[in-house]
Amino acid sequence: MGDDQQTNPSERPTDAKDDFAAQADQKAPGFLAELSAFLSEKKKWWLAPVLIVLLLVGVLLVLAGTGLAPFLYPLF
Numbered sequence: 001m002g003d004d005q006q007t008n009p010s011e012r013p014t015d016a017k018d019d020f021a022a023q024a025d026q027k028a029p030g031f032l033a034e035l036s037a038f039l040s041e042k043k044k045w046w047l048a049p050v051l052i053v054l055l056l057v058g059v060l061l062v063l064a065g066t067g068l069a070p071f072l073y074p075l076f
Contacts, residue, residue, distance in 0.1 A: 035051075060072065
């Protein structure tokens, strides 16, 4: 009676290996999904404004090298 509910100890490593292999075969999440998961899990929401400002500065630097540069200078 009690033997049906107990699992065989030799089956546990096999299950762990199968689980590991299944997770390895999964598609990796994108950068933004992983970043948002990190921010929410670690409660580091204060990093979000810093990252947004860095992103905006990067976009401005890229646009400064194009023909839009004369239109960006009046913004500052």
